[in-house]
Amino acid sequence: MDVLYFAWVRERIGLPREQVDTQAATVADLIEELRAREDRYAAAFEDLSALRVALDQDLSDFDAPLKGVREVAFFPPMTGG
């Protein structure tokens, strides 16, 4: 699955996107896996209340299932306009 990072999530992790091979059932499970990888991931996912997630380019929730999802994106609250 493609995992994308934007804004300071991208900066903390140090890359804009990567391929992740995972059996995680939900977004929260995927986050646990990523956190366990390295400090930079742990730092990026430290405070979930400061994060948003999109599944296949639609805003979603941390408890959403990942089945069938091809693209997951993590980013801070949006500041457009």
Next chain:
Amino acid sequence: MDVLYFAWVRERIGLPREQVDTQAATVADLIEELRAREDRYAAAFEDLSALRVALDQDLSDFDAPLKGVREVAFFPPMTGG
């Protein structure tokens, strides 16, 4: 004093402005005088709820005093914008 008429008030009375020599104390008194003149005035001032008045180019009320006023204007509710 100058008395001005706009929109259908002007059309009913048949002129846009005139000089009126009056001792009327209030707008309501002036309207009574005008009404008594001719049918076209009576027609224009038939329904006061459909009329507005401005004294020296400021919106005012029918019970406002006319002392010191140089220009009185009668017109229907405004429809700008």
Next chain:
Amino acid sequence: MRVAVQSAPFDLGAEAESFAKGNTRMGAVVTFTGVVRDVEGGDLSAMEIEHYPGMTEKAIAKIADEAATRWSLGDVLVIHRHGRLEPGERIMMVATAAPHRKDAFEAAEYLMDYLKSRAPFWKKEITADHTGWVAAKDEDEDALTRW
């Protein structure tokens, strides 16, 4: 602040551009443009707008001044035409510039609500077989209670 009451058409694009250009320290610019719509049935041939020269400019300036006391505004523009207009022509525009969008939006709506019912303009509709003054709408008067 600029208030223009004129019979000539105005150039919306040029006005919007120049208004925004003069307010680059403001974060938000809102414009409203009113257009002569065809009436129900589609046979409006023209609209005639009468106004009260002298009072019109004063009344608009007073409305704009009041808006400037209620909201944090950098600038206000009001252009309102009078005379004969055809369907599709632009009757008027307002523009507001403010540090924040809420002020710019609310001030523009306030200006519109007051211009509708408190600036001395009267509209007459001319169709193929009828000529009549547009009646003031209760909803326009009611809109003022919001402020």
Next chain:
Amino acid sequence: MRVAVQSAPFDLGAEAESFAKGNTRMGAVVTFTGVVRDVEGGDLSAMEIEHYPGMTEKAIAKIADEAATRWSLGDVLVIHRHGRLEPGERIMMVATAAPHRKDAFEAAEYLMDYLKSRAPFWKKEITADHTGWVAAKDEDEDALTRW
């Protein structure tokens, strides 16, 4: 409806003019333009706007579609820039056309409120001695509860 996500500047005057020209059967046209303001202290050298290509266009189209179901609208335009912008430059604009002013205003405010917090853009401020991501404001999230 037109949605444009672009790094190039846009011409506010030309966009406003052409949007209004395409909607002469609508009585009301509202535009909102967002401008890069200098930060407190006045030392902003640039703003960088990151976005999520693909999702951005979809998210904006969804917001515009929702606006069209809530209000009687003739047309909607959204232009949003990304990349590097300097103070005074225009970040984005929305335009709405509707038969009546209330719909045009409310739809434009709705679009702005949702673009602020639900379209995937992130702003970074660059000053002489600091670079930092703009934090989302509670008031922007709260603004959504209005709708």
